[in-house]
Amino acid sequence: MSKGAITEFVEKYYKHFNAAALVDASKAYREQLDKGSKMLVSLAGAMSTAELGKIFSEMIRQDKVHIISCTGANLEEDVMNLVAHSHYKRIPHYRDLTAQDEWDLLEKGLNRVTDTCIPEEEAFRRIQKHIVKIWKDAEANGERYFPHEFMYKLLLSGALEEYYEIDLKDSWMYAAAEKNLPMVVPGWEDSTMGNIFASYVLKGELKASTMKSGIEYMTFLADWYTDNSNNGIGFFQIGGGIAGDFPICVVPMLYQDMERTDTPFWSYFCQISDSTTSYGSYSGAVPNEKITWGKLDIDTPKHIIESDATIVAPLMFAYILGM
Template identity: 60%
Template sequence: MQTVPQAGGEISRFIRHHFRHFNAASLRDAADGYTAHLDRGGVMFLTMAGAMSTAEIGLSLAEMIRQGKVHAICCTGANLEEDVFNLVAHDFYERVPHYRDLTPADEQALLDRHMNRVTDTCIPEMEAMRRIEAAVLAEWQEADRAGERYFPHQFLYRILLGGKLETQIDPANSWLLAAAERNLPMFVPGWEDSTLGNMYTGHCISGDIRNVHTVRTGIEYMISLAEWYTATAHPMGATGSVGFFQIGGGIAGDFPICVVPMLHQDLQREDVPLWGYFCQISDSTTSYGSYSGAVPNEKITWGKLGIATPKYIIESDASIVAPLIFAQVLGW
């Protein structure tokens, strides 16, 4: 019997041969659905919770952005800033493989060294956080003096495109730089609870920034998202629809998916299409009482997805799953 050659590179062929059942099959189906959605003329909206930037998701996500496989992103403030932290301070990061065995005293020792731990990775405060604080504070103050206002991601776009940062990784592996170069639409709800959000608050309290509204906030992000979705999701069925690819749960996913019922129910715009594809990667325990653990069908009752919307859920670690899906979509 002659073997039919499979399309794609080595990773794609490995997935097609080995990923046949359970979560592995869901991963493969979701990647195929992602590609089919794009092939029909759809666009993809990606949401990102968790610590994916510190997990260096930029190694694959940056290329997804460059190749036009991701058209807009909603992420937490932590993911927004941690990609930049990694870009400028990667050589000072420390990995702690035995993080499960750390005692409270071990954790205190890391704090004393200004090493902030995210699972098995410690972010160096002085080399990463304070360095970026100095760069972004100058942008905040310049906008404040000029009476201008920008979103959190726009300030970081300006810093990245300004070319003043010394980088310690290949810039091609920074997903935020790839997004900045394409001026990708970005939405960062709840930015205030991020490290830079805390720093901004401190500078407002100390008087370094006079107008607290120099950095635009969540309601304005939702207005901007409503404008983007309305302009992008044409009422054309599958063709031209907007897909929703969700990494993790929480505000990064819940905030943007609500734009559709808001447009329908609060603005009474009946011609706005539902999301045209949905996939969530989550290691949350399936639960009908939680957002992160709810199955996709529950979103039908909230006016977010329809009966015919392609729906996928992969119950696994996103730091493993997302790069594999991106690799298949990219044909690696």
């Protein structure tokens, strides 16, 4: 693969500590792809609001990622950024906000994520009126879909085109929809769209069963893993939480609970996290701990980069893409 300016810069100056770990993990990611391995990328945190889509969409288009696990927030917030970007408000002095300042933002319909406020009316409501119609149409036709499949339908329907405020190529969700990329979205119910769907169930306007469940996501993932693991499947984790914990457990489930003893371990593991190991947190667990849970093998390439994912992930993706 040819080397672009970012790749050359990283290889020249990133020599030690977390910088060296970034290079090692990026090279190993490339090696996985070169030998025909698939790659799962998990997105926790507010990576969509951080506009990771500007480069993650290119990873999807160039087949550098083959399945995604993300939180419900990341699923919807990329679409929110697509349709309401100009209405977002950045607050660089967020550390100095008082409780009253925060209340004032609430009254303005600005929901804060660190230094960025998502505009409720322009973001949530623009999507809501269109997604609810898709939910109800599916139910009327006796159809059931996963949360991400409903979002794919929304994006590909063209219903949101009048609202687009960023270049469509910078939306990772649109890139994924175009490819019908496999995805799991564990715990979707705690997202804004999940809350909205639940409200329609409570009002008796939708059935909960119209939305496929987390158990169905796990069984789908089990089948996908089984069908795609001949040359290995790598695991690239941004942050921690359910977006990472849910999919990585498919291997011990298949091996131990399904007693499919020929199930291969994940063939690569990398996590970008600034969590520490001292509080028993999953997010801060070192990769070797996962050996004891039957997720990683002794010889699985293991990398952890203890840094800010909003800085590290774009650099790694640029390196993997040869930029």
